[in-house]
C-alpha cells in the first residue's frame with residue numbers, strides 16, 4: 001500500500017497504474033466507505049482513497065477541529081481491503097499560501113443542505129475538483145447518503161468536462177436502519193438509540209407514497225409526525241424534492257422523489273434520505 005502525502009509523489013506513483021477507482025473520504029472509515037472501496041477495486045482493478053478533513057467545507061461554528069480522526073486505524077482498514085494508493089495530504093499541501101480559486105455552484109446553496117450550510121458545497125466542489133485532478137481516476141465513488149453532494153459533484157464534472165465517471169452507491173445502514181456516518185461516533189448510547197427515528201420517518205413516507213399519497217405536504221407531514229414521537233430529535237427540515245433539481249415538490253411526478261431530512265439528536269446533526277422511483 002502506497003501512503004502518500006504530497007501531490008508530486010502521488011502523481012508519480014499514480015503513473016504506474018492504469019484504471020483507478022477513487023474514493024474520497026474525510027477518514028474515520030466505516031463500512032459505508034469500505035464497501036465503496038471494494039466496488040472501486042472490483043470495477044477498476046486499482047483502488048485509490050484520500051483521507052483529508054477539508055476545512056473549506058466547514059463553517060466556523062461547525063465541527064472541523066473535533067471531527068473524528070484516527071489515521072492509524074484507517075490505514076489498517078485500508079491495508080486489509082488491499083487499497084493500492086492512499087493520499088493523506090496536510091491542509092498546507094491542498095491549500096498552499098496564495099491559494100485563491102473556488103468552484104461555486106450558486107443554485108446548490110438555495111436548497112436542502114446548501115440552504116442550511118451556506119458555502120458548504122463550494123468547499124466540497126473545490127476539494128473534489130482538486131482531488132480528481134490529482135488522482136485522475138477512471139471512476140470516483142460516492143455514497144447516496146450525501147444525496148446533494150452527489151448531485152453537486154455530477155453537475156461539476158459535467159459542467160467542467162472532467163473525464164471521471166461518477167458512481168453513486170446505496171447508503172449502508174446499521175441493523176436498525178441508521179445510515180452509517182463518521183459523525184455517529186458523537187452520539188451517546190441514549191442518542192444513538194433515538195437516532196433510529198430518522199430511518200423510521202423516511203420509511204413512513206416511503207410506505208405512504210407506495211400506498212398512493214402523491215402530495216408533498218402529506219409526505220412531509222407524515223415524516224414530521226414520526227419525528228415528533230422522539231423527544232431527543234429536533235428536526236431541521238423534512239423534504240420531498242425533485243431528484244434532479246432538489247426543489248420541493250407539491251406533487252410527486254414521473255421522476256419520483258428524493259425524500260430527505262436533517263435532524264439534530266442532542267448537538268449532533270444527522271442527515272439521511274431515500275431515493276424513490278415513480
Ligand code: PAF
Pocket residue numbers: 024025026052054057124127128146149
Ligand atoms: O463526503 C465526504 O466525506 C466529503 O464531503 C468529501 C467528498 C471527501 C470531500 O471532502
